[in-house]
Ligand SMILES: Nc1nc2c(ncn2[C@@H]2O[C@H](COP(=O)(O)OP(=O)(O)O)[C@@H](O)[C@H]2O)c(=O)[nH]1
């Protein structure tokens with residue numbers, strides 16, 4: 001089996017939490033499309049259950065969450081836990097937002113692949129997804 | 138390599154991740170898919186295949202959501218495939234149709250999948266058809282296929298459905314002149330959505346008058362025209378009734394054979410193109426044609442003549 005990815009990487013972009021604007025998430029979605037990703041955009045105020053339900057039906061390679069609300073310690077590990085409990089063990093889960101350094105280590109230990117701080121370029125995020133998303137035939 | 142028969146068994150047993158992974162295999166034309174097709178179609182449960190098409194922003198996804206509300210009230214399990222165009226430059230896509238379906242996010246009896254069209258050679262019409270077959274095998278009925286009624290390939294997808302609903306809006310004005318030919322041909326039901334906007338009634342009447350003239354010209358009975366407001370649900374129960382009523386028309390001895398022939402013709406054209414494009418000599422053959430060394434018919438003969446995949 002060759003290692004080249006013959007099909008685009010599928011990414012779910014979600015905005016968990018209650019804060020009410022999603023400009024950043026939309027910019028990211030468009031940027032990833034321009035990098036050749038297939039982006040499923042789910043909109044605002046997603047609960048972890050909604051995110052994982054969507055990720056399951058869409059069989060995405062990556063779940064990317066944009067979070068501002070400060071509820072990251074409650075929401076992000078829950079997404080990992082639900083995904084794993086549904087058998088989605090090989091789905092890469094990442095997040096972006098303003099998250100204190102002390103929490104970043106805890107989130108990574110909980111299974112979040114990477115946390116992208118403010119100012120990360122879309123090219124960097126795309127590069128990370130390409131490197132770490134599962135491969136399939 | 139994925140165990141496709143295993144995924145199909147899982148999908149039939151209502152395992153959602155198995156169904157999702159089967160859909161991925163279909164989308165990617167994964168190895169072993171061809172061999173699975175007889176089992177896939179044999180597992181069908183007779184779900185009603187409904188195409189929803191129309192210009193961007195006309196309210197298709199909102200209407201799919203409202204129809205899903207209605208069918209869930211009637212106890213049906215609803216499957217949805219939403220197809221969005223891939224960028225011809227980067228191959229990427231943004232699929233935002235789930236935004237309108239948030240109310241059904243936690244409903245285990247609704248299954249929605251977004252698919253990118255992946256270009257002319259991606260075989261999207263065949264993939265959509267097989268995806269609908271997978272949802273059918275998993276017991277969803279109806280199965281709704283949302284496509285943007287813009288390009289030829291989207292119209293082709295709509296044509297594979299048993300019942301095709303074309304969604305327009307009151308403001309369409311002159312645009313409708315430009316699109317009516319292709320869309321009229323595929324519409325089994327025509328919806329004027331955004332019925333809350335001024336002029337909606339008038340637009341519906343206008344369209345009716347126009348279509349009865351145009352319909353006469355192409356020798357086909359004009360489709361019924363219905364008015365809906367997808368955001369409030371107004372007119373949606375009547376639309377669901379009309380869609381259900383059309384199911385038996387599409388399956389009647391008068392219509393079924395012609396529809397089946399049409400479906401096979403579409404699927405064949407697409408598969409032939411796709412297979413030919415995977416031929417080892419695809420690039421060199423196209424080069425020979427553009428160099429004037431080979432005529433296009435000989436080229437097609439060469440690319441289809443033997444099963445010689447790259
Ligand atoms: N006023 C009004 N707006 C609607 C109606 N149906 C949809 N919309 C709005 O039209 C926009 C596009 O809807 P969407 O369902 O995404 O359209 P699609 O691109 O055809 O799928 C959204 O802002 C909807 O809220 C309707 O019946 N009335």
Ligand SMILES: [Mg+2]
Pocket residue numbers: 197198199233234283
């Ligand atoms: Mg839509």
